[in-house]
Amino acid sequence: MFITELFKHWTFRAFAPGTLLRTKYNAFKELLRLDERCLEHIADLEEIHYGREQADWTRVVWLTEELGRDIRSLIEQLQLMSPVKYMDLQDYATKLNFYVRMGVSVEEPHIEPPFVFTLPEAQDMLEAAGGKAANLARISSEKDINLLPARVISAHAYHYFVEVNDLREELDKRLSAISLADAATLDELAHEMQQLILQADMPDPIANEIEIAALELGKNGIKLAVRSSAVAEDGAASFAGQYSSVLDVTANNIIQAWKEVVASKYTPRAIAYRIMNGLADTETPMAVLIMPMVDAVCSGVAFSTAPAEHAAHLDEPAVAVYATSGIGEKLVSGSVTAQTTFISKAEKPRIIEKAAQSVVPAPTLKRIAAQAQQLETFFGEPQDVEWVVDHRSRIFIVQSRPVPHSRRPQQTECPAHDLQALDTNKECASMGIGSGKVRVVANCQDITELPHGTILVTRGLGPVLTRVIHRLNGVIAERGSAASHFASVAREFNVPVLCGVEDACTRYTNDQLITVDGTTGSVFDGVLPECHQENIKPQQGVIPRLGKVLPRIARLTLLDPSSESFAPEYCKSLHDLVRFVHEKGVEEMFSLVDKSSRGLSGSRKLQTHLPLSMYVLNLDKGLFHSAAGKKEVEQSDIASVPMWALWFGLSSELVTWHDALPHFDWEHFDKVSAGIISKDSPLLASYAIISDNYMHAMLRFGYHFSVVDCMCGDKDRQNYIRFRFMGGGGKSHQRTLRLDFIERILSKNNFAIERKGDMLNARHGMEEEHIIQQRLALLGLLLAKTRMLDMRLEETSDLDALEKEFFKDLGSLTY
Numbered sequence: 001m002f003i004t005e006l007f008k009h010w011t012f013r014a015f016a017p018g019t020l021l022r023t024k025y026n027a028f029k030e031l032l033r034l035d036e037r038c039l040e041h042i043a044d045l046e047e048i049h050y051g052r053e054q055a056d057w058t059r060v061v062w063l064t065e066e067l068g069r070d071i072r073s074l075i076e077q078l079q080l081m082s083p084v085k086y087m088d089l090q091d092y093a094t095k096l097n098f099y100v101r102m103g104v105s106v107e108e109p110h111i112e113p114p115f116v117f118t119l120p121e122a123q124d125m126l127e128a129a130g131g132k133a134a135n136l137a138r139i140s141s142e143k144d145i146n147l148l149p150a151r152v153i154s155a156h157a158y159h160y161f162v163e164v165n166d167l168r169e170e171l172d173k174r175l176s177a178i179s180l181a182d183a184a185t186l187d188e189l190a191h192e193m194q195q196l197i198l199q200a201d202m203p204d205p206i207a208n209e210i211e212i213a214a215l216e217l218g219k220n221g222i223k224l225a226v227r228s229s230a231v232a233e234d235g236a237a238s239f240a241g242q243y244s245s246v247l248d249v250t251a252n253n254i255i256q257a258w259k260e261v262v263a264s265k266y267t268p269r270a271i272a273y274r275i276m277n278g279l280a281d282t283e284t285p286m287a288v289l290i291m292p293m294v295d296a297v298c299s300g301v302a303f304s305t306a307p308a309e310h311a312a313h314l315d316e317p318a319v320a321v322y323a324t325s326g327i328g329e330k331l332v333s334g335s336v337t338a339q340t341t342f343i344s345k346a347e348k349p350r351i352i353e354k355a356a357q358s359v360v361p362a363p364t365l366k367r368i369a370a371q372a373q374q375l376e377t378f379f380g381e382p383q384d385v386e387w388v389v390d391h392r393s394r395i396f397i398v399q400s401r402p403v404p405h406s407r408r409p410q411q412t413e414c415p416a417h418d419l420q421a422l423d424t425n426k427e428c429a430s431m432g433i434g435s436g437k438v439r440v441v442a443n444c445q446d447i448t449e450l451p452h453g454t455i456l457v458t459r460g461l462g463p464v465l466t467r468v469i470h471r472l473n474g475v476i477a478e479r480g481s482a483a484s485h486f487a488s489v490a491r492e493f494n495v496p497v498l499c500g501v502e503d504a505c506t507r508y509t510n511d512q513l514i515t516v517d518g519t520t521g522s523v524f525d526g527v528l529p530e531c532h533q534e535n536i537k538p539q540q541g542v543i544p545r546l547g548k549v550l551p552r553i554a555r556l557t558l559l560d561p562s563s564e565s566f567a568p569e570y571c572k573s574l575h576d577l578v579r580f581v582h583e584k585g586v587e588e589m590f591s592l593v594d595k596s597s598r599g600l601s602g603s604r605k606l607q608t609h610l611p612l613s614m615y616v617l618n619l620d621k622g623l624f625h626s627a628a629g630k631k632e633v634e635q636s637d638i639a640s641v642p643m644w645a646l647w648f649g650l651s652s653e654l655v656t657w658h659d660a661l662p663h664f665d666w667e668h669f670d671k672v673s674a675g676i677i678s679k680d681s682p683l684l685a686s687y688a689i690i691s692d693n694y695m696h697a698m699l700r701f702g703y704h705f706s707v708v709d710c711m712c713g714d715k716d717r718q719n720y721i722r723f724r725f726m727g728g729g730g731k732s733h734q735r736t737l738r739l740d741f742i743e744r745i746l747s748k749n750n751f752a753i754e755r756k757g758d759m760l761n762a763r764h765g766m767e768e769e770h771i772i773q774q775r776l777a778l779l780g781l782l783l784a785k786t787r788m789l790d791m792r793l794e795e796t797s798d799l800d801a802l803e804k805e806f807f808k809d810l811g812s813l814t815y
Contacts, residue, residue: 024081025619028689031077031585032696032709034070036722038578042069042554043756049546050755054470056271056362057280058175059104060546064104064553068097071577078581081588092568093577096552100574103549106280116157116209119150128154130229130287131239136399139378145371146396148291151213155231155285157206158262165200165332169268175281178271180470186268193266201701202255205470213290214254222292224249227398228255229287230265232279233398238492240382241463241485242270243286247329248293252354262286272467273489278544278736294396296327298359299388301483302368303403304376306342307491308431313657318342318352319369322483325359327388337427337500338481343369360389375400383489387397404492414517419524422514425500426521429480429487432496433519434473435527438512442505448675455516457508461486461499469493474516476504476523498523561587586687586698603687610650610657612699615687616643622690640690646697646772649780654809657784704728708779712772719772721764723751723779728758730790737793738786744803745782749775777813782806 228243461480496518
């Protein structure tokens with residue numbers, strides 16, 4: 001292939017230079033398209049790493065794969081332009097891409113048997129047993145701790161099921177399209193993935209083992225409970241309430257129940273929680289527990305160390321026991337209010353507080369507390385224990401997991417204020433303080449999207465609330481308790497939660513501004529500025545391992561094209577490679593033709609009164625015949641419609657330009673840049689590649705550059721403008737302010753704006769030719785007026801006067 005392309009290249013060069021130039025031009029256009037795609041992929045990965053976009057790890061892998069493919073294609077276009085110079089460039093790309101792929105890949109799934117085993121057997125297969133079963137397996141030999149007979153369906157069975165049904169590709173395709181900011185798409189894709197699981201066939205090797213286990217546990221018609229035990233569940237990330245349990249299952253229906261539990265791995269709330277914890281789908285395979293149902297008199301949750309939300313008023317350490325009659329599903333789902341008892345952790349425990357009509361006798365409460373403390377000692381940290389008591393007063397432990405820790409800085413004391421109290425002394429399910437606008441959603445199942453910084457008012461604390469936890473500043477609920485699964489998740493994210501607030505859904509109204517104090521159980525009318533963040537940014541570094549590999553992807557070290565180190569062997573990242581290929585592509589276009597200029601005119605310097613070094617490369621009818629034979633062209637020689645329109649705004653008399661090319665102190669600039677960029681560097685040159693109705697222009701102003709790519713002709717459907725602005729010499733907040741100003745101007749002129757880091761992308765869709773001309777003139781004026789603007793801006797308030805002045809000048813332009 002290479003020899004063929006090389007032969008064609010030299011044949012065209014010798015006998016048909018025009019054909020070669022057109023080939024180069026087409027390759028360059030494709031190179032520019034691929035360059036944009038590569039930068040978009042890099043920017044998307046940065047958005048995910050810094051928490052500005054919350055996406056599945058599968059999307060990270062997909063983006064790196066797409067980036068690798070596009071870079072290979074990018075290099076191929078450069079090699080079409082010059083087959084000899086860049087023969088080894090693909091080798092450098094392969095090496096860097098290898099490091100990136102190693103950094104984002106996850107362990108291959110295990111699919112070997114056994115697929116079903118007992119809790120004692122699970123002690124030798126803790127990873128395959130999943131979090132819930134693994135913890136029960138660890139305590140299965142503890143004295144005085146009663147466990148139900150159970151079987152574990154291994155996480156390997158889940159992987160085997162997915163593999164046999166060829167589901168991984170279908171699941172990954174949907175997972176890679178998920179963003180937590182798009183609730184509607186999340187719901188749609190989650191439903192599709194659940195259906196994939198429910199409609200797939202159960203392989204016979206797994207089905208046989210599961211059915212045998214169900215028949216053994218379900219003798220004499222005993223109903224079964226089928227519970228989730230995913231890998232990573234009940235660990236550092238609790239996954240409290242994210243997965244489903246199926247109760248009262250007959251042995252004949254065990255396969256369907258297993259599928260339902262596995263499908264719950266793909267509910268919107270479970271996907272959202274996993275993404276917020278930076279875990280890949282294949283890292284959280286679903287193991288399942290099968291155990292007999294208990295004819296429960298009462299059940300509930302015990303915290304071996306009472307949570308701070310409830311223990312603040314106690315004078316001594318205590319165990320907190322939350323109870324309800326019957327099975328505890330309503331308690332942990334947050335739909336009922338628990339009976340709460342505090343039992344001292346002294347050598348001779350005593351009941352400190354107890355409900356007046358407790359569903360649990362005092363001796364049983366003390367036994368539950370003793371077992372909770374025993375589990376805390378066994379695991380070496382406070383435990384969240386689920387228990388059930390049967391009609392023979394036997395206590396069974398059905399779950400034990402570490403009490404989740406808050407992963408955000410916690411503000412527990414409310415600043416001094418004079419706000420009026422609306423509610424006081426309510427039950428605190430999660431500590432913290434938050435202010436914001438109220439959104440009343442009586443049925444939490446109806447929640448889809450909420451603005452960042454919302455104070456949610458609802459009836460119960462259903463686990464579905466987890467999917468919007470990153471958008472909440474607080475929750476007020478009429479029912480629920482600290483024992484609910486959502487309360488556990490809220491404590492992880494330090495979101496204040498009050499429950500038992502009577503008639504909250506009718507007393508509070510949408511858009512009402514309030515402050516929730518999760519330490520004292522109070523609600524105040526109005527906001528505290530230090531607690532009011534309308535646009536909470538998720539914690540940076542949501543996916544820590546992406547941070548480890550990101551330098552290989554995004555760090556730009558190839559800065560100066562004139563340096564000897566601007567070479568493939570010095571590329572330390574994929575971004576470096578993209579930068580190298582782009583600069584060399586431009587370099588190839590500026591050396592397209594030989595001295596005879598056959599087939600296409602060469603690049604020529606544009607004479608201009610502006611202190612700007614500008615070169616023009618005419619591809620096809622971009623210059624008038626008056627330019628023939630000239631070494632340098634004038635503005636009057638430009639026939640290219642888009643180039644003329646852009647230059648019209650850029651060179652307007654409304655803009656004051658200084659005489660020197662650099663518009664700032666070069667001596668100071670050299671010190672700041674440590675000599676990386678010199679005054680004579682080609683990096684400072686701007687260029688425009690033009691035809692009669694096409695332009696690709698790059699304008700360089702020191703530390704920042706702008707790219708304008710457009711089609712402007714009589715075919716409206718082909719017309720467009722794409723604009724990119726990136727970089728700057730000011731401080732971070734100054735560069736942000738300049739981008740804010742540019743976004744203001746463009747968004748009011750029908751440009752679609754997208755910002756990622758220091759990069760602003762703007763797109764203007766198809767429009768009539770004269771409208772596109774006006775927009776290009778606007779861009780030219782905007783570029784002229786925003787040069788060095790980042791060095792002067794300090795406050796957001798500066799932008800209003802600048803905007804008013806700009807539109808006044810724009811109105812003075814005569815097209």
